Amino acid sequence: MSALAIEITGERTAVARGAGAEEVDLTADKGQSIHAVIAAYSRKHSADAGAPVEVVVNEAGRTNYLTVEPDGNVSRSLPTGPIAAAAGREVPQVDVAPEPVTMSVAPIGHLPVSAPDTMWREGNVQKQRPPVPWQRPNPDTSVRRSQAHASTRSTRPAMSVLAAPEITPGSSEPARTGIRGRLNAVLNLGLAPKPESAEMRHRAAIAAITGPIPGFSIVTVANPKGGVGKTPIAVGLNAVIAQHRGAGSTVCADVAEVGGSLADRVSVPPRAGQDVLALVAAQAAAPGSIRPSELSRFLSRQPGGEDVVAGIFDGFDGAALGYDDVESLANVLSEHREILIADTGNNRLAGSWQWATSNANVLVVPVPLRRDAAAAAHRMLLDLAAAAGSDILARTIVVITDGPGDAPMVEIEAVDAFLEVGVHSVRRMPFEPLFASGERIATSQLRSTTTESLTVVAGAVVELIAHAAG
Template identity: 45%
Template structure:
């Protein structure tokens, strides 16, 4: 005789569930102030059902943030465990409910421009010379997205399947309903193969790839106040958090110094800056011990190091040779240099940071002045024939006071210029606040977006 089955359908908000209770042949409404409270109510009902029937019951859960169905067994003594997989002839499995299109699942990544099976609302395409159909639109926050160049076929970020052998596939779920059940009841339910959690694990696997050589990632837009420093700091934190401490350095390469030292969690001492490091080690070809380099860097909570730019005591601006000198020193003991640039594209340090970059990230808020500055910069890159254009990722950022019509015109202009990748970041209040930045203080959807963006940066450096 098969065990009685209690079916539970959680709504998309995760605060309400409809439970069919076999002993009562009735449907009950269960509610909770939080998703954890709701799951507690669900399993309190399941325990009561098991006790009243005096036998193990099966609980089939579907819906909520994690829409894939799951089946659990609940004993009268309140033991909970995953139910055995059903085989043909054992009866129907609770069908999966479709999530409404356009709604991200549990802390989804960067933005998407199209939902699967629909036409993109904002077309983002590769240059006209690209013959492949995949190089059309896609990807970043809730309903917008980004596009890939011919070298990197385009996939919708919202529905990108995990690899055949997904990284971390054997680990218990940490996110969504399954993650909460694991935390609450000590279970080891695995995430679904196509879940947002598995997509993020796949992104993390890409980020931890071995790089072919020392790499430079530059954040640039000649317009001030567009969020270059917050994105540079947060991307550095994301890379270091996943690649390990002591692998990434973020440097302020503004010709007269910027706000990097004021936005990090641990501010550097006044004498820790680029001019001081270059003066202490005037020959970039000479070996430097790790401990000597560390004296000029300031370690941050996520494991990254930062170095301030030109400060009050310096007598000259940072030039092209200074930036190259810094990179040669850092390359001896670090994998990645993240360059936070200033606002003067004629400055030598700015030109080095852009032309030497293995990946360039261009933040573009939805404002006409910021979009125009980015377009002019990219137009100049395109006119020189520099291959750095093919390593450029434009990140459209959202926030209060946005002019939505800017996005369509900007994306169309970038398409015409041949930018291979456009992504969209959700609004992060801490970025706009001017406060110090720490990965742990960012909103979950921002951290997920940064993980997806860091993945694209590493793909740009290493290839798909």
């Protein structure tokens, strides 16, 4: 991974230096921020190199570390190695890791070698092995035997030398896309994809999606500006996660105060009674009695195995979804699903909106390249950070979406503003005609670039869920 060291020397000036390169003076034009110039320069450097670039920006003694991908995605990071300093200037170094601690780790799925003999496993539950009544060992001999066993276990390898070497998922598979993929298909070769290629990023995202998570988690898709693509993003993430984690692992719920467009956008529309309030009412009538077979009555199963809970139907005159309603919904779903994707409305004062944002393990914010949509999202994040602390920003992913009528210059300023307030990462999604059409979304009809982008975003979401547990 190449590196850039950039020092901001004035309100509109900066100096950039990379390994083996001369100093480059950066200057912002009138009406343009120096941060926007730095973002554009870093993106061009990454695109020219065809690989991610690690950028360290030093401004008045404060240092920010960013990783810029060739496709324009930007995320905060810690340095992976030494970063070249500009001539005559020092770049502050950060101690990114404590002293290493040596640990003995057993292979996944096997009992640790140091575990007592009385422990055994059944599924994912660790239990005490029941004692055998006719065995009553002499205390003295049992002590000597346990010491001997402990000595033997301390020198015994955790895995047999005859075991086949571990295979990292996706690493040994031949390339299927790009030039190498075409060569493999035409010439029957086995060329592996480049480590920094889009295909390897896609495979890494799939590996992240299928990884372990701590339990029931809530992913909230929010932006108080209407028409920014919250529902298509929620539907897409729901489908991609279910595709790789398995059917019935995730559910998307419309938690808008008076119902949103989720029921009108999914491939299989919900029937009467398959909505949030009906499920909440059933839970209230018989608390704790909803079993998986009964839960399916309230969910609309989609072709990919993902589930959907619609918003409020017209039959509930005068009803509105409140804070307690969404909390009851989550309590029921937490017993049967791993992930709840909350598709929010536009009313920030609604109790359902406040529950979804305050309880989110991960916040996904769709932002079209329009100044009004970017400003609304930015104000929302500032307010959430003021109310709940900056921790929510570290669990936020902003998804920049392309579309007709976009203003490309807004992207540089928006990305810079979101990263400046502490957003975890900013991802980019290409224009998807099916999302913009207002028609029902069949994920099999999405463009391949859209599916790949959704997979990368979903991988980042699950990684945040997993790391939060650690």
